[in-house]
Amino acid sequence: MFTGIVETVGKVEEISQVGSNVDFVISSLISDELKVDQSVSHNGVCLTVTRVDEGRHWVTAIDETMKKSNLVELNVDSQINLERCMKADGRFDGHIVQGHVDTTATVKEISDENGSWIFTFELQKDGLVVEKGSICINGTSLTCFAVDKKIFSVAIIPYTFEHTNFNQLAVGNTVNIEFDIIGKYIHLIVNRK
Incomplete structure (x- = not known):
C-alpha cells in the first residue's frame, strides 16, 4: 500500500521486451536502498523489484499492465515517479493508494x-x-x-x-x-x- 507521496523521480535507463513482458531498469536516489521482492510504485503502478545493482533497480511489467497504464509510452531517459510502500508505523500524508491503475x-x-x-x-x-x-x-x-x-x-x-x-x-x-x-x-x- 502507498500514500501517493512521491519520494523521488527516477530515470529509465533501459527497456527490454522479454516474451510478453517488459523489463525496465531504473536509476534513482532510492534504488540502492531497495530489496528484491519489494513493491515500489512507478508512476502509480505497483511493480516488484527483481534486481538491485549500483544505483539501479529492475522491474517487470506484464502485458496487462502495459495495456492499462502509461508505462507503454516510457522511453530511455523518461522520468518516473517512485514511492516505496508505506511502513506499518508510517503516516498517511496523502491517501490510501494501492498501485492498481484504473x-x-x-x-x-x-x-x-x-x-x-x-x-x-x-x-x-x-x-x-x-x-x-x-x-x-x-x-x-x-x-x-x-x-x-x-x-x-x-x-x-x-x-x-x-x-x-x-x-x-x-x-x-x-x-x-x-x-x-x-x-x-x-x-x-x-x-x-
Whole structure:
C-alpha cells in the first residue's frame, strides 16, 4: 500500500521486451536502498523489484499492465515517479493508494498560475472523480476540482512540480489514474442494490 507521496523521480535507463513482458531498469536516489521482492510504485503502478545493482533497480511489467497504464509510452531517459510502500508505523500524508491503475487520462491544459499550476485532464473512460475528492495521478496524491463528467483539474504547488514528473508533462501526454479506493467500494455497494 502507498500514500501517493512521491519520494523521488527516477530515470529509465533501459527497456527490454522479454516474451510478453517488459523489463525496465531504473536509476534513482532510492534504488540502492531497495530489496528484491519489494513493491515500489512507478508512476502509480505497483511493480516488484527483481534486481538491485549500483544505483539501479529492475522491474517487470506484464502485458496487462502495459495495456492499462502509461508505462507503454516510457522511453530511455523518461522520468518516473517512485514511492516505496508505506511502513506499518508510517503516516498517511496523502491517501490510501494501492498501485492498481484504473485508467489513463490525457493532459488537456496546463495553466501557469504565477506560483502554481492548474493541470486539466480528460479521462479515457468514466470514473469516480468527486469534487474535492482524492485521486492518484502518476502515483501522486492530489485533490480534484472543476469536475465535469470526464474532465477534472488539479492544482500543483511548486514543491510537487519540482519533485515529481509533473514538470515533464505537456498537453497531449497520458497519465495513470487510480481512483480513491473508498469511493470505488461505495460505488460498488450502491450499484449492487
